[in-house]
Amino acid sequence: MTPDMTQAGTRPHQPTMIEFLNLKEVNQTHLPQLREAIERVLQSGRYLLGAETEAFEAEFAQYCGVPHCIGVGNGLDALHLILRAMDIGPGDEVIVPGHTFVATWLAVSQVGAAPVPVEPDPHTCNIDPDRIEAAITPRTRALMPVHLYGQTADMSRIRAIADRHQLKVIEDAAQAHGATHHGRRAGNLGDAAAFSFYPGKNLGALGDGGAITTSDTALADKLRKLRNYGSAIRYQHDMQGVNSRLDEIQAAMLRVKLPHLDRDNAHRAEIAAQYLHDLNDTPLVLPQVAAGNVPVWHLFVVRHPERAALQAQLQERGIGTLIHYPTAVHRQLAYQHTALARPPAPLSEAMAAQVLSLPMGPTLSLVQARQVTAALKEILQTL
Numbered sequence: 579m580t581p582d583m584t585q586a587g588t589r590p591h592q593p594t595m596i597e598f599l600n601l602k603e604v605n606q607t608h609l610p611q612l613r614e615a616i617e618r619v620l621q622s623g624r625y626l627l628g629a630e631t632e633a634f635e636a637e638f639a640q641y642c643g644v645p646h647c648i649g650v651g652n653g654l655d656a657l658h659l660i661l662r663a664m665d666i667g668p669g670d671e672v673i674v675p676g677h678t679f680v681a682t683w684l685a686v687s688q689v690g691a692a693p694v695p696v697e698p699d700p701h702t703c704n705i706d707p708d709r710i711e712a713a714i715t716p717r718t719r720a721l722m723p724v725h726l727y728g729q730t731a732d733m734s735r736i737r738a739i740a741d742r743h744q745l746k747v748i749e750d751a752a753q754a755h756g757a758t759h760h761g762r763r764a765g766n767l768g769d770a771a772a773f774s775f776y777p778g779k780n781l782g783a784l785g786d787g788g789a790i791t792t793s794d795t796a797l798a799d800k801l802r803k804l805r806n807y808g809s810a811i812r813y814q815h816d817m818q819g820v821n822s823r824l825d826e827i828q829a830a831m832l833r834v835k836l837p838h839l840d841r842d843n844a845h846r847a848e849i850a851a852q853y854l855h856d857l858n859d860t861p862l863v864l865p866q867v868a869a870g871n872v873p874v875w876h877l878f879v880v881r882h883p884e885r886a887a888l889q890a891q892l893q894e895r896g897i898g899t900l901i902h903y904p905t906a907v908h909r910q911l912a913y914q915h916t917a918l919a920r921p922p923a924p925l926s927e928a929m930a931a932q933v934l935s936l937p938m939g940p941t942l943s944l945v946q947a948r949q950v951t952a953a954l955k956e957i958l959q960t961l
């Protein structure tokens with residue numbers, strides 16, 4: 579049904595003028611190089627575990643400041659394989675954020691361990707280090723902080739807690755390619771880190787892709803086997819591994835885009851600075867950056883109790899937004915059969931109820947970002 583445009587006070591429903599993220603535009607900026615890279619792989623005759631994957635692994639390891647990078651099929655597999663490589667499984671507990679994408683919890687559940695959620699810090703939206711120690715039990719094996727929305731978790735405090743209790747630290751860095759904490763990059767802030775190259779991530783492939791970074795050589799060797807049927811030498815299987823490899827085409831795409839990541843992240847930071855400036859005097863709760871952090875603004879997330887109205891009215895004005903994430907993980911049907919569904923998590927639930935992600939990306943212009951804030955301010959006057 580088309581809206582009645584003659585009715586007084588009704589705004590015609592416009593097509594989206596400012597998209598949340600236009601991936602076609604993002605990839606079109608690299609079109610000739612991407613075409614050339616696909617052609618190179620096509621001509622090589624090698625489509626898995628070849629020169630492109632090896633080169634990308636070396637380039638991304640160097641970018642993160644670690645000696646090892648292992649390309650895998652996606653970010654969830656990266657998290658899952660790290661846990662497997664650390665022999666974390668049934669009977670073990672892993673501390674995760676209550677407010678995150680479901681994949682963080684799924685990786686823990688997949689190895690048969692129990693995710694133990696900790697509430698977010700309401701300022702940064704990241705796991706609250708003040709609440710971690712109360713969640714540690716004799717079964718706890720690892721802390722798995724997420725660098726949510728592109729800002730690293732409080733890794734200095736998390737490392738100190740982990741050391742005090744002899745726990746591993748696994749970074750979920752799927753949203754934080756290039757983010758730094760006291761000058762060190764995500765991927766170099768724990769015992770191992772998982773990255774996703776899902777197309778919408780700051781470094782995105784043209785399909786699924788993921789990687790693990792680590793400074794632990796023994797762990798890296800084990801992960802290289804785990805991702806490839808437990809094998810380093812063909813038809814010799816040292817462990818019951820999986821098939822989860824970054825493919826040559828995706829590695830070649832990522833090699834085209836990695837050299838532009840810092841510039842893209844700098845552009846995101848400019849947009850974020852303008853958003854923060856423009857929205858400073860509004861009732862929106864704005865993202866806060868902790869001391870020592872340089873975020874990469876994977877998402878720019880504001881909070882407001884009337885989130886649904888805000889989103890609908892922005893959409894009416896042709897501005898696309900998304901919600902990351904609309905349901906707290908412990909409220910998902912997937913976890914209703916577990917003990918995790920029970921404990922109250924008011925902060926994680928409030929996040930899920932109020933967060934709204936504004937348009938953000940390497941091809942969003944500052945002029946468009948200003949249109950977003952102008953529209954938001956108008957709408958906020960009426961709420």
Ligand SMILES: *Cc1c(COP(=O)(O)O)cnc(C)c1O
Pocket residue numbers: 652653654655678679681682724750752753773774775776786787788
């Ligand atoms: C995207 C994402 C993942 C999963 O990555 P996939 O490549 O989609 O499997 C895991 N954790 C977080 C926080 C993410 O944003």
